Amino acid sequence: MSWVAQLARPDIVALESYTCPVREPGLTRLHANELPWRSLGDDSPAGLNCYPEPQPAELIAGLAQLYNVDATSVLATRGIDEGIDLLVRGFCRAGMDAVMACPPAFVMYTIAARIQGAEVLNVPLRAENAFALDPEALLARWTAAVKLVFLCSPNSPTGNLLSEAAILAVADALAGRSLVVVDEAYIDFADRESLAHSLALRPQLVLLRTLSKAHALAGARCGSLLAHPEVVALLRKIIAPFPLPQPTTDAALRALQPAQLAATRAAIRRVCSERTRLLEVLPALPRVKRVWPSDANFILTEFADAEQALTRARAAGVLVRDARAYVPDALRITVGSEGENDRLLEAWS
Ligand SMILES: *Cc1c(COP(=O)(O)O)cnc(C)c1O
Numbered sequence: 001m002s003w004v005a006q007l008a009r010p011d012i013v014a015l016e017s018y019t020c021p022v023r024e025p026g027l028t029r030l031h032a033n034e035l036p037w038r039s040l041g042d043d044s045p046a047g048l049n050c051y052p053e054p055q056p057a058e059l060i061a062g063l064a065q066l067y068n069v070d071a072t073s074v075l076a077t078r079g080i081d082e083g084i085d086l087l088v089r090g091f092c093r094a095g096m097d098a099v100m101a102c103p104p105a106f107v108m109y110t111i112a113a114r115i116q117g118a119e120v121l122n123v124p125l126r127a128e129n130a131f132a133l134d135p136e137a138l139l140a141r142w143t144a145a146v147k148l149v150f151l152c153s154p155n156s157p158t159g160n161l162l163s164e165a166a167i168l169a170v171a172d173a174l175a176g177r178s179l180v181v182v183d184e185a186y187i188d189f190a191d192r193e194s195l196a197h198s199l200a201l202r203p204q205l206v207l208l209r210t211l212s213k214a215h216a217l218a219g220a221r222c223g224s225l226l227a228h229p230e231v232v233a234l235l236r237k238i239i240a241p242f243p244l245p246q247p248t249t250d251a252a253l254r255a256l257q258p259a260q261l262a263a264t265r266a267a268i269r270r271v272c273s274e275r276t277r278l279l280e281v282l283p284a285l286p287r288v289k290r291v292w293p294s295d296a297n298f299i300l301t302e303f304a305d306a307e308q309a310l311t312r313a314r315a316a317g318v319l320v321r322d323a324r325a326y327v328p329d330a331l332r333i334t335v336g337s338e339g340e341n342d343r344l345l346e347a348w349s
Contacts, residue, residue, distance in 0.1 A: 003176045003203075004230040007147055008091050017237040020054050044246060052246040055236070059249050062256040063224050067209055068196050072229040075236065076222065076252075078243055080185055080208045083225035084112045084150075086235045087181060087206065091147040092118035098145040102133060104157055104326035106183060109150035121146060127327065131158040131292075133166040139173050149174065152183040154190050157323045157332040159294035161190055168195075171202050179231065181206040186296035188214030188268055189275075196226060203228035211255055213297060214268050220251040271297050275335045278345075282333075285348050289329060302329045309348060316347035 005013045021032040035049050042048045055076055064071040077083045092099065094117030101109045102125050113120045123138045125131040133151065142149075149170060153162040171180040184207055187194050199205055207226040212218040222244070225235065254260060278299055282291045287309070290302040298321075303309045306322070306329045313320050318340070321332040335341065 002230060004228065004234060007177075007179065008234050009089075009093050012090050012234065012238060015237055018241050020241055021051065023053060045250060046246050048246055051242050052244060052249060054239075054242055054244075056244065056249050059244070059252055059256075062253060063209075066256060066261075067194065067207075067224060067226055069199055069226050070229075073199060073226050073232060075225040075227070075232045075239070076244055077225055077239070078221040078223070078248075079212055080183060080210045080223040080225075081108055082239075082243070083208050083223055084108050084181075084183075085115075086225070086239055087148055087179065088112045088116045088118060090235050090238055091179065092116050094118065096145065097147045098143065099148040099150060100138065100142065100146050100178075101150045102138070102152075102155075104131070104155075104323075105150070105152045106156050106185075109183075118147075119145065125155065125158065131155060131160050133162040133170070135166045135169045135173070138170055142174065142178070144177070146178050149178050149180045150183065151180065152185075154186040154294070154296040156186065156296065156298070157300055157321070157326055157330070159292055159296045159298060159300050161192055161295045164192070164195065168198065168202070171198075171205055175202070175204050178204065179206050179227075180204055181208065183208045185210050185213055189272060189297045190295035192295070199226060199228075203231075206231060211252055215255045215264055216267065217251055217255055220248045221245075222248050222252040271335050274338060274341055275299065278333070278335060278341060281345060285345070288348070297335045299333045299335065300327060300330050301333055302327070303331065304329070306331055312347045313344060316343055318344045318347065320344070 032051055038047050038049050059076055060071050060074050063076060064074050098119035098121055099113045100121045100123060102123050110120050121141055123141050151162055151167055154160060167182060174180055182195055184194055195207055210223040275294060279291060282288055282301055287304040288301060289304055292300040300323060306324055309331060310322060323330040323332040
């Protein structure tokens with residue numbers, strides 16, 4: 001049995017999964033109980049009266065090219081959120097297996113694990129160490145029940161990249177024993193490459209990417225899980241039969257066009273330049289206690305009176321994220337447009 005099959009839930013390995021109706025574009029479709037006519041106003045390229053491709057070949061090829069991996073390593077999902085859920089459901093037996101997380105981090109790792117009935121072992125990133133990953137502490141806490149280790153780089157809500165050496169040290173120590181899942185939702189805003197180049201050498205790595213943030217498609221719901229082909233194949237057994245709505249695939253394919261990719265790069269530069277400005281200006285504001293560095297499109301900021309900062313922002317018509325549950329006195333501020341950022345700065349001046 002392969003190491004992936006040994007790590008995964010045995011009942012999922014044994015599961016006979018749903019077979020979607022075949023796609024043969026030249027032939028008349030009387031095999032899927034669809035209607036032959038389109039709904040009024042349906043001017044989509046493929047027609048919404050037909051079921052979509054489960055993993056559209058053109059989209060998978062485009063995502064593979066975008067992320068610089070082999071197409072067999074790509075699973076397209078309804079956002080990273082679905083990728084997290086599939087990993088937990090595919091690898092963790094309820095009441096038996098566990099995941100590890102490094103709070104303060106994205107809460108869906110913990111929520112997905114709880115829904116599945118998997119235990120969560122926390123190894124906190126510590127503010128006094130600039131929220132750096134501590135591989136020794138993590139490995140000391142690891143047990144054989146841990147199937148998934150969730151890391152987030154750049155991390156939310158703190159904004160920092162985790163050291164690549166530390167991530168790879170964890171991955172190397174756990175080869176064949178746990179999947180090490182690195183959530184790279186914000187890597188497009190960082191001055192560092194994705195870990196995709198490590199995927200071929202380290203089959204225990206899983207990377208999560210999304211079109212939600214830097215590609216301006218949060219409403220479309222399109223994420224990618226990048227992993228060893230056997231991990232992808234296992235998760236395909238438990239993903240919904242037609243996970244990607246056709247309009248989502250159409251929007252994602254538009255995002256992958258060269259002209260749009262150039263526009264996305266320009267938008268990222270604009271966000272990063274506004275991030276630089278905010279990182280300069282925020283510390284000088286009255287009642288700002290601390291501004292954390294950021295490699296993402298948000299900035300974690302601590303206030304003398306976070307409640308008042310929230311109230312003032314809202315009075316100026318701006319929402320920022322209350323992060324006090326994770327870091328005392330902290331709010332997470334998304335980098336907006338120049339005008340939006342000005343409005344927020346004015347409210348706090
Ligand atoms: C926003 C976010 C996600 C969710 O991404 P979707 O692709 O929209 O589901 C995942 N991880 C982190 C750290 C995020 O901040």
